[in-house]
Amino acid sequence: MSRRRQLAEVVLGRGDYAAGGACTEPFLEQDGARRRRPMVLGEVLCHEPEDPLVRSMFSGRTSNPGDWAMMWREIGADGVCVRVRDPDDSMVVAAVAIRTGLPVAVSGPREAVDACADIDGTVLILMDASPGDDGHVRAMTFGSGIAEGPNRMHLVTGRFPEPDAFSEAASIRNRALDGDAYCDAPIAFDVTPVWDDGFTDERSASMIEGEAALAAMLSGADLMIVRGPGAADMARVYGEELADL
Amino acid sequence: MTSFERASFALSVSDAMDEDSMAERVARIATIASVTPSLGLICVRDDAMDAGMLTAAALAASGTGLGIVLESDDVGNLAAAASAIPCSEPVLCSQNGDQMALAVMASTLGAPVILSCESLNGLMELSSAAEAGGCRDIMLNPMVRNMKQCLESTVAMRRLAARIPSADRPLVVRAWSGEYALAMASVSVMRGGRLAVLDDLDPQGCEVLDSLISNFSA
Numbered sequence: 253m254s255r256r257r258q259l260a261e262v263v264l265g266r267g268d269y270a271a272g273g274a275c276t277e278p279f280l281e282q283d284g285a286r287r288r289r290p291m292v293l294g295e296v297l298c299h300e301p302e303d304p305l306v307r308s309m310f311s312g313r314t315s316n317p318g319d320w321a322m323m324w325r326e327i328g329a330d331g332v333c334v335r336v337r338d339p340d341d342s343m344v345v346a347a348v349a350i351r352t353g354l355p356v357a358v359s360g361p362r363e364a365v366d367a368c369a370d371i372d373g374t375v376l377i378l379m380d381a382s383p384g385d386d387g388h389v390r391a392m393t394f395g396s397g398i399a400e401g402p403n404r405m406h407l408v409t410g411r412f413p414e415p416d417a418f419s420e421a422a423s424i425r426n427r428a429l430d431g432d433a434y435c436d437a438p439i440a441f442d443v444t445p446v447w448d449d450g451f452t453d454e455r456s457a458s459m460i461e462g463e464a465a466l467a468a469m470l471s472g473a474d475l476m477i478v479r480g481p482g483a484a485d486m487a488r489v490y491g492e493e494l495a496d497l
Numbered sequence: 498m499t500s501f502e503r504a505s506f507a508l509s510v511s512d513a514m515d516e517d518s519m520a521e522r523v524a525r526i527a528t529i530a531s532v533t534p535s536l537g538l539i540c541v542r543d544d545a546m547d548a549g550m551l552t553a554a555a556l557a558a559s560g561t562g563l564g565i566v567l568e569s570d571d572v573g574n575l576a577a578a579a580s581a582i583p584c585s586e587p588v589l590c591s592q593n594g595d596q597m598a599l600a601v602m603a604s605t606l607g608a609p610v611i612l613s614c615e616s617l618n619g620l621m622e623l624s625s626a627a628e629a630g631g632c633r634d635i636m637l638n639p640m641v642r643n644m645k646q647c648l649e650s651t652v653a654m655r656r657l658a659a660r661i662p663s664a665d666r667p668l669v670v671r672a673w674s675g676e677y678a679l680a681m682a683s684v685s686v687m688r689g690g691r692l693a694v695l696d697d698l699d700p701q702g703c704e705v706l707d708s709l710i711s712n713f714s715a
Contacts, residue, residue, distance in 0.1 A: 253656060282649055413708040456701050459676055463705050466680055467713070470648075470687050490680060493645055 254283040255429040260436050261474075262405055264291075264355035269330060271405065271475040272438025277425065278472050279494040289491030291475040292465075292484050293331040293357055294324035295444055296348065298341040305451055309480055321348040329484055331355035333442075333477045339367035346371045357440070357477065405475070406435075409442035412464030417441070418471040425472030441473035443483075458482025466490050504686055504714035506693040506706055507538035507566050512554035513545040519557055527561040533703045535710040536563075538588070540694045541578070543569030548577040555582045566590055566611070566694060572598045579606055590694075592640060592671065600627035609634035611669050611692075617653055625663040636692060638669040644677075644684050651688040667691035674698065682706055687713050 254276070261273030271291050276283035296317050301307060306314060313319040321332045331354045334345050341360070345368045349356045358368045406424050410417020421439050428435040443464040451457035461483035465476050469491055478484045508529070510522045523539065530536040539558040543551040551569060555578040558565055565587040569575045572594050579587050579602075590611040591599045600623070603610035610632055612623045620637045627635050639650035647670055658665035670685040672678035674697040682693035686709050698706065 253659070277652075279645075279648060280652060281645075282653060413705075413712045415712045418713070459679070459701065460705055462676070463679070463683060463709070466683055467687065467709070470684065486676070486680075490644065493643065494648060496645060 254280070255426075256283055257429050257431065259428050260404075260438065262438050264331065265353075269355050271440070274425070274472075274474065277429070278470055279496075281496060285495070287495050287497055289488070289495040289497060290469045290473050291330040291355075292487045292491070293333045293355070293475060293477045294321075294327075294329040294481070294484055295335065295477060295479045296320045296324065296332050297335045298337060298344045303447070303450065305454065305457060306479065309454055309457075309482075317344050318347050318351050321352045321354070323481075324484075325352045325354055327481050327484065328488060329354070330475075331357060333357040333359055336360035336364040336368065338364050342367040342371060359442075359477075404437045406437055406439045407442065408439055408468075408473070409445060411445040411448055412443060412460070412467060418467050421468065421471035421473055438474035439472055440475040440477065441468040441471070442477040443468055444477060444479045447479055454480070454482065458486065462486030462490075469494065502691075504691050504693075504710045505535050505537035506682060506695060506703075506710070507540045507564075508536065508698060508703075509540035509542050509566075509568070509694065509696050510554060510558060511542050511544040512547070512550040514554075519554060523557050523561060527563065529700050529703050530561070530563055533700075533707045535707040536703055538564035538566050538692075538694075540566040540568055540590075543567075543571065543574050543578075546571060546574070548574040551575075552578040552581045555579075555587065559583055564588065568592070568694075570594045572602055575599070576602050576606070579608055588634075588636070590638070590669075592638065596623050597626065600630055600632050603627070604631040604633075607633065609636065611636045611638050613638040613640050615640045617650065617657065617664075620654070621657070621661065621664050624666055628663065636667045636669050637664075638671060641670060641681070644681050647681050647684045647690075648688060651685055651690050655689050669694065672696070676702070679706060683709055686710055689714075 258275045261270045263270050276285040279285050301314050313323050324332050358365050408417050408421045424435045446461050446464045457480050461480050465487035468476050508526045541554045541558050551574050559582045567575050567578050567587045568590045570593045575589050586608050588609045589603050592613045596612050614620045641647040641650050668690045669692045670690050672681040672695045678695045679702045
């Protein structure tokens with residue numbers, strides 16, 4: 253049956269992006285859904301990726317994280333997710349934040365992520381790589397200029413088409429709509445594990461990662477992290493159609 | 498109880514193809530189906546609007562051992578083809594034809610039927626009337642044209658089904674070709690749709706849809 257409850261949102265970037273703020277099951281106009289599509293963040297590594305397909309998809313820009321992040325901006329991503337490995341990578345994150353002006357999420361070992369906490373000029377979503385006490389991995393946002401209000405997000409990740417992570421996201425959204433205060437936080441869904449077995453060509457990578465993103469948004473994701481530009485494009489287009497934008 | 502307790506999908510073949518192209522197309526679908534368990538049916542489309550050509554195409558498709566969906570705007574053509582093929586229970590569909598005539602024919606032949614209507618109330622009325630007329634296996638096609646409509650209609654029908662028995666029927670989505678068709682079928686599957694009929698999808702797309710059905714269909 254239909255449920256309606258205003259859920260929390262998190263303001264990102266320089267206050268010009270927001271994730272969450274849903275009030276219904278995903279996209280349901282019949283329940284009065286808010287017309288907002290999930291944000292799409294493109295992945296950037298601080299080192300050259302091993303997968304030749306990824307290098308090819310970004311026309312060689314993967315050797316420089318700043319260039320790579322700029323390509324994400326040019327193709328319309330709402331932000332980037334920088335995978336850091338050690339504290340020195342915070343300089344890369346700072347450069348990406350300044351150069352792109354986009355919201356930057358940071359993911360990696362706790363020590364490396366913590367080193368990014370004082371970077372100025374953007375709001376970071378810091379993803380703790382270790383599971384929380386309740387089995388969920390949490391994402392926290394902090395940094396300069398963050399708006400008042402909740403600053404917590406759920407981070408869900410899983411390998412499409414295995415259903416567990418998608419069920420978890422749907423469960424978080426449903427429980428939030430039922431009034432569970434812990435669950436009432438936007439959901440960030442990292443779909444990149446779909447790459448774990450590798451892809452043979454760009455088309456299959458785009459199609460399968462795009463399907464993973466579609467499944468994530470139908471499960472309640474408010475923000476998605478993707479690896480391929482084709483999937484990012486599909487996720488944005490599908491999100492706009494489902495949100496009736 | 499219906500024939501479509503488990504979700505599945507169909508690829509289609511046009512009866513307007515020449516004999517060789519049709520044989521090639523049918524063989525291609527059968528090959529994909531051999532490694533794609535959810536690809537359980539071939540939809541034979543009456544693009545030629547000719548009973549003889551539809552029957553010939555249905556006969557070609559029936560040799561695969563897959564289930565058959567017969568699709569025509571002319572209910573008379575469906576009757577001719579359904580009576581001719583050895584497959585005892587082709588699924589009958591006439592998106593733009595007379596739905597009550599279709600239901601009467603399905604009842605007479607003892608065949609499963611897909612009833613189509615853009616209005617959900619209309620679908621429920623059709624479903625009740627077809628059941629009263631003796632139809633056994635009834636599926637409902639809300640004739641959606643895009644992903645958004647598919648999401649809204651599928652959820653609305655499932656909510657109705659929780660309250661009204663005549664709405665509790667397997668839902669069908671009809672999509673075209675390529676990645677957008679795959680996306681529509683995916684939305685349907687993830688919200689409880691039971692049958693996706695697509696014009697075409699490459700083997701990789703079929704594999705993705707098969708995985709989705711295996712993992713996500715209720």
